[in-house]
Amino acid sequence: MPKRYEMVANYIADQIYSGLLKTNERVLSVRQCANELGVSISTVIRGYELLQDRLLIESRPQSGFFVSQRFELPAAPEASTPEQRPVEVNLGQLALTIIKSSQNKQLIQLAVALPKIDVAAVAQLNKITAQIAREQCRANQSISVDNISEYDSPPGNELLRRKIAQRLLSGGVKVHPDEIVITVGCQEALVLSLNAVTKAGDTVAVESPNYYGMLQAIETLGLKALEIPTDAKTGISLSALELAIREWPITACVLAPSYSNPLGSCIPDSRKKKLAQMLEKADIALIEDDINADLTYANHRPRAIKSYDKTGNILLCSSLSKTLSPGLRLGWVVPGRWLERVQHLKLCNSGANASITTLAATRYLETGTFDRHLRQMRQYYKRQRDYFLQLAARHFPDDIRITYPQGGYILWIRLPQGVDGMALYESALEEKIAISPGTLFSVNQQYNDFIRINYGQENAQNLEKAAILLGRLMREMMVSD
Ligand SMILES: Cc1ncc(COP(=O)(O)O)c(C=O)c1O
Incomplete structure (x- = not known):
C-alpha cells in the first residue's frame, strides 16, 4: 500500500498526466486537497513536496502551487506504416x-527489457530455493517427483500447472492444468508454438514494431514475417490485418495484445474478441504473448484473447520472467489443439525444465504473496513512467514523440528529425548509457528514427543523468545534420 502522502501525490499527478491539469494551472490549495481527500494538512504538504521533487508542480510565492512550467507530456508516435509484404528476416548480431x-x-x-523485482520478493524466492536444497540434502531420497536431481518431463510439474491455471482465471481464461505445458521462459513457449503451427517458408503476421526475440524466432525457423500497422494505444490494425489475410497466405499471427514490446499497446477487449473470430474464420493460428499482462497499471489485468477461444485456435504463451525472476527461466504455453505436438516439441527441444527452479517457483506461488508483490511492482513502474516522461519533457528536444503505456516498463521514442537511432545508441554507449536502437524491432530496418528505453531498472538519479545526456546528444546530432 502506498503511504498517505504518496496517495496525495498520485492523486494530483494523475490529474496532470491525464491532461486534466495543464502547465501553469493552479493545483488544489493544501487545505482544499486535505478536505477533498480527508487527510491532514501535514500529509498534503508532504505529498506536495514529493510532487515538487518530481518536478511536477512548483510553489509560487503568495499564489500557491502550479503545474510546473516546463511540464508538457510529449505526444505519442503515429500508428506505424510498415511495408506490407512477407519478407525473410535477417536481424544480424545486434540483439x-x-x-x-x-x-x-x-x-x-x-x-x-529486464524487470525490476522488489528486494522482498527476491529474498523470499532465494530463501525458498535454499530451503528446498537443504531439505533434499537431509531427506537423501532416491526416487521422488520432488527430487531436484531427477528429470521432470513434459508437460511439467503438476502443482505448478495448477497454480498457473488458477492465475489464468484473472485473464478470463479457463483451462485444466493438463492443457498447460511448462517451458523454459516465454521464449521457448513462443518458439515451440511457432514450430507447432508452421513449416519453413510460411508467412507469419506480426505487429510492427515487434519484440526482436520474436523476429529472431521467425528467422531461425525459416519463416517470413509480414508486418502489420500497429497503433501505440490500441495495438494491431484489424482492418490492415483483414486486408493482409485476403492478399497473402498467412499461416499464423503472433501478437502481444496486453502491453506489447516495444509499443506498450493494449488491444481493447471488444477488438480482442473480433480478432479471435477473424483468425479462427480464416484458419490462422494465433500465438498470444501474454507476458506483460500482469504488469498493468489498472486494478485488473486485461483479458487475454485466449478467453474468447472456442476451438483451441489460440496458443497462449507467458512466463514469470517479468513478474518474479527472469533467471528462473519458467514459462508456459496453453497450446489449444496443438497440445500433443507442443509436448513432443518440448521433449525434443529441452526435455524438461530444471527441477529446483520449478519447485521454488511453485512453492513461492503457494505462499500467496505474489499478488501483493505485483501490486507494488505496478505502482513502482507507473511512478517511474511518470518520472521519466517528466524528465523527457524537460530535457529532450520539443519534437520528440513518446508512447504513454498503461502497463509494463518500456517506452518507444521517435527521435527528432535528423537524429539516427543507431548513431544515438553508439554515442550514448560511449557515455556509459545503454539504450536499444529502433532498427532492432523491425524486419526492414525501418525504425532507425526510434529508440526503446526501459524506465524500470534505474533509480531516479540515473534516469535523470541519462535523460540529460540523451537530450544533449540529440541536440548535437540535430545541429550536425
Ligand atoms: C514481449 C516479450 N515476449 C517474450 C519475452 C521472452 O521472455 P522470457 O524471458 O520469459 O523467455 C520477452 C523478453 O523480453 C518479451 O519482452
Whole structure:
C-alpha cells in the first residue's frame, strides 16, 4: 500500500498526466486537497513536496502551487506504416551484443527489457530455493517427483500447472492444468508454438514494431514475417490485418495484445474478441504473448484473447520472467489443439525444465504473496513512467514523440528529425548509457528514427543523468545534420 502522502501525490499527478491539469494551472490549495481527500494538512504538504521533487508542480510565492512550467507530456508516435509484404528476416548480431551489454554493471541500463523485482520478493524466492536444497540434502531420497536431481518431463510439474491455471482465471481464461505445458521462459513457449503451427517458408503476421526475440524466432525457423500497422494505444490494425489475410497466405499471427514490446499497446477487449473470430474464420493460428499482462497499471489485468477461444485456435504463451525472476527461466504455453505436438516439441527441444527452479517457483506461488508483490511492482513502474516522461519533457528536444503505456516498463521514442537511432545508441554507449536502437524491432530496418528505453531498472538519479545526456546528444546530432 502506498503511504498517505504518496496517495496525495498520485492523486494530483494523475490529474496532470491525464491532461486534466495543464502547465501553469493552479493545483488544489493544501487545505482544499486535505478536505477533498480527508487527510491532514501535514500529509498534503508532504505529498506536495514529493510532487515538487518530481518536478511536477512548483510553489509560487503568495499564489500557491502550479503545474510546473516546463511540464508538457510529449505526444505519442503515429500508428506505424510498415511495408506490407512477407519478407525473410535477417536481424544480424545486434540483439546479442545488446543483451551481452546488459551484464555490464558500469552502464546505466535502459536497453534490455529486464524487470525490476522488489528486494522482498527476491529474498523470499532465494530463501525458498535454499530451503528446498537443504531439505533434499537431509531427506537423501532416491526416487521422488520432488527430487531436484531427477528429470521432470513434459508437460511439467503438476502443482505448478495448477497454480498457473488458477492465475489464468484473472485473464478470463479457463483451462485444466493438463492443457498447460511448462517451458523454459516465454521464449521457448513462443518458439515451440511457432514450430507447432508452421513449416519453413510460411508467412507469419506480426505487429510492427515487434519484440526482436520474436523476429529472431521467425528467422531461425525459416519463416517470413509480414508486418502489420500497429497503433501505440490500441495495438494491431484489424482492418490492415483483414486486408493482409485476403492478399497473402498467412499461416499464423503472433501478437502481444496486453502491453506489447516495444509499443506498450493494449488491444481493447471488444477488438480482442473480433480478432479471435477473424483468425479462427480464416484458419490462422494465433500465438498470444501474454507476458506483460500482469504488469498493468489498472486494478485488473486485461483479458487475454485466449478467453474468447472456442476451438483451441489460440496458443497462449507467458512466463514469470517479468513478474518474479527472469533467471528462473519458467514459462508456459496453453497450446489449444496443438497440445500433443507442443509436448513432443518440448521433449525434443529441452526435455524438461530444471527441477529446483520449478519447485521454488511453485512453492513461492503457494505462499500467496505474489499478488501483493505485483501490486507494488505496478505502482513502482507507473511512478517511474511518470518520472521519466517528466524528465523527457524537460530535457529532450520539443519534437520528440513518446508512447504513454498503461502497463509494463518500456517506452518507444521517435527521435527528432535528423537524429539516427543507431548513431544515438553508439554515442550514448560511449557515455556509459545503454539504450536499444529502433532498427532492432523491425524486419526492414525501418525504425532507425526510434529508440526503446526501459524506465524500470534505474533509480531516479540515473534516469535523470541519462535523460540529460540523451537530450544533449540529440541536440548535437540535430545541429550536425
Ligand atoms: C514481449 C516479450 N515476449 C517474450 C519475452 C521472452 O521472455 P522470457 O524471458 O520469459 O523467455 C520477452 C523478453 O523480453 C518479451 O519482452
